[in-house]
Amino acid sequence: MSHHIDPVCGKRLNTNKAHIVVSYEGENYYLCCPMCQKEFERNPQKYAKRKSR
Numbered sequence: 001m002s003h004h005i006d007p008v009c010g011k012r013l014n015t016n017k018a019h020i021v022v023s024y025e026g027e028n029y030y031l032c033c034p035m036c037q038k039e040f041e042r043n044p045q046k047y048a049k050r051k052s053r
């Protein structure tokens, strides 16, 4: 079992459950609710993981 962190609100998400998944720059991000999805899409660079190079 794995989990992801909602980058917007910081909530830990269980991937067994259906969540909103958005793809940004080849990475998948899991959001807990449409509000977080909207926020992520409004400002994805703020929430996306920084590539280390």
Ligand SMILES: [Zn+2]
Pocket (backbone or CB within 6 Å): 006, 008, 009, 010, 011, 031, 032, 033, 036
């Ligand atoms: Zn959230």
